[in-house]
Amino acid sequence: xxxxxxxxxxxxxxxxxxxxxxxxxxxxxxxxxxxxxxxxxxxxxxxxxxxxxxxxxxxxxxxxxxxxxxxxxxxxxxxxxxxxxxxxxxxxxxxxxxxxxxxxxxxxxxxxxxxxxxxxxxxxxxxxxxxxxxxxxxxxxxxxxxxxxxxxxx
Numbered sequence: 043x044x045x046x047x048x049x050x051x052x053x054x055x056x057x058x059x060x061x062x063x064x065x066x067x068x069x070x071x072x073x074x075x076x077x078x079x080x081x082x083x084x085x086x087x088x089x090x091x092x093x094x095x096x097x098x099x100x101x102x103x104x105x106x107x108x109x110x111x112x113x114x115x116x117x118x119x120x121x122x123x124x125x126x127x128x129x130x131x132x133x134x135x136x137x138x139x140x141x142x143x144x145x146x147x148x149x150x151x152x153x154x155x156x157x158x159x160x161x162x163x164x165x166x167x168x169x170x171x172x173x174x175x176x177x178x179x180x181x182x183x184x185x186x187x188x189x190x191x192x193x194x195x196x
Contacts, residue, residue, distance in 0.1 A: 043158055045165075045192040048120040052077060054181040054188075055123040058142070066129050067091070067108060070121045070144040081114050086146060100133025105166050107159060109145035118158055119146045122188060124175065141166065141175055165191045 053073045060066035067090055074080045089110030093099065100106040121144040128138025143162045147155040166172060171191055178184045 043118070043154060043161075044189075045120065045158075045161060046189045048118045048158065049122060049185070049188065050077075051181065051185045053119075053121040054185045055121070056178070056181045056184055058123045058125040058129070060125070061127075061129060063094070063129065063131050064091070066123070066125070066131070066142065067144070070108070070123050070142060073121055074119050074146065079115070079119055080112065080146065085114065086110070086112060089146075090144070094132075098132040098134065100131035100135075100139050101163070102133055102135035102137070103166075103169070104128070104133075104137060104140040104172060105143075106131045106133065106139040106141070107143045107145065107162055109147070109155070109159065111147050111149045111151070111155070113149050115146060115148050117148065118151065118154060120144065120158070122184060124184065126176065141172060161192060161195060164195055 058069055060069045071083055071086050075083045080086050090108050093110045099108045123142040125140050128140050131139040
């Protein structure tokens with residue numbers, strides 16, 4: 043599954059306003075709720091926070107991939123967010139997070155969920171790509187750049 047199958051242009055946030063972990067998660071969930079892709083914001087926040095309690099999804103190098111599974115959805119949902127200021131996300135390297143990919147998957151989709159996590163991890167390994175994401179001017183440029191980078195993965 044390619045990112046263009048799950049990431050909508052309307053789910054790209056170029057300038058997150060939140061300053062706390064909980065608030066950034068709420069901000070990332072908002073586009074999914076606004077598009078009626080999830081029935082309950084609080085439930086989505088709960089499953090993501092439950093996952094965060096197992097260990098931070100801040101994987102280092104300014105990246106976090108918060109994720110969780112919802113009974114009430116039928117397909118994987120994705121939101122991209124960028125914080126120019128950076129957010130303390132309790133990342134493994136203890137550095138602020140600037141790049142977020144939030145994923146919500148249906149229960150029972152473990153294999154597909156892991157494949158999407160792997161794709162995101164692969165494109166974000168490249169430090170020059172991460173730096174580029176921080177300099178792009180708007181949501182459209184970010185979306186197009188992420189999709190183009192993802193298409194390079196076989």
